[in-house]
Amino acid sequence: MGVPAFVDARRSIRAFTHDAVPRAVLDAVVEAACVAPAPHHSRPWRWVVVDTDAGKAALAHGMGERWRTDLAGDGVEPARVDELVAASHEKITGAPAIVLGCLTWDGLDRYPDEARQHAEWGMALLSLGAAVENLMLAAADAGYASCWVAAPIFCPEDTRDALALPIDWLPHAMVLVGRADPAYAGRARPPVPLEDLRAHR
Numbered sequence: 001m002g003v004p005a006f007v008d009a010r011r012s013i014r015a016f017t018h019d020a021v022p023r024a025v026l027d028a029v030v031e032a033a034c035v036a037p038a039p040h041h042s043r044p045w046r047w048v049v050v051d052t053d054a055g056k057a058a059l060a061h062g063m064g065e066r067w068r069t070d071l072a073g074d075g076v077e078p079a080r081v082d083e084l085v086a087a088s089h090e091k092i093t094g095a096p097a098i099v100l101g102c103l104t105w106d107g108l109d110r111y112p113d114e115a116r117q118h119a120e121w122g123m124a125l126l127s128l129g130a131a132v133e134n135l136m137l138a139a140a141d142a143g144y145a146s147c148w149v150a151a152p153i154f155c156p157e158d159t160r161d162a163l164a165l166p167i168d169w170l171p172h173a174m175v176l177v178g179r180a181d182p183a184y185a186g187r188a189r190p191p192v193p194l195e196d197l198r199a200h201r
């Protein structure tokens with residue numbers, strides 16, 4: 001049977017044309033995200049569409065400064081730190097649109113012990129992943145390219161504060177969206193070694 005064509009069609013595209021993404025398209029992809037499965041019929045995610053120059057600059061600055069501190073703490077050479085942070089800044093400010101996926105505790109269960117509390121948050125994170133995949137599939141279906149960028153999961157509070165989001169909106173995923181640069185050539189997708197990746201019992 002193979003992989004359905006609409007699933008196979010989504011690839012991570014890291015270079016975009018300068019075309020803006022209409023807000024109607026961004027609303028449609030966020031709506032697709034919001035029909036993802038989630039624990040207890042909750043909707044623990046919030047979505048922030050960042051498509052203004054000011055928003056992108058604030059996001060790039062907030063995450064960039066945090067990354068600068070982390071890299072310096074890791075002992076990375078100052079010149080290399082500048083280079084990495086500048087590249088990250090360019091990636092964010094150069095994207096036509098960005099959708100940030102945030103997690104909240106809205107609708108989630110609370111437990112008195114840390115282990116179950118951690119598992120509950122893990123469920124919400126899994127759900128956010130499903131929602132982000134929905135978002136990217138919907139973008140691909142509408143003719144838009146996207147790329148999931150991990151950065152906010154390393155600094156949710158800094159990302160939140162950079163955009164003055166509500167205190168309980170914690171950004172965990174960042175998706176760049178735009179029209180694919182026709183010159184961009186991604187890696188070929190390797191075949192799926194099903195025999196290695198799944199088992200039967």
Ligand SMILES: Cc1cc2nc3c(=O)[nH]c(=O)nc-3n(C[C@H](O)[C@H](O)[C@H](O)COP(=O)(O)O)c2cc1C
Pocket residue numbers: 010011012013014147148149150151186189
């Ligand atoms: C949680 C997560 C974080 C990711 N972070 C990044 C990232 O920071 N930068 C990037 O270029 N791609 C990132 N990706 C995209 C992966 O590199 C990409 O999905 C993978 O190489 C497979 O390629 P494909 O999406 O084209 O099938 C991320 C993907 C996931 C699921």
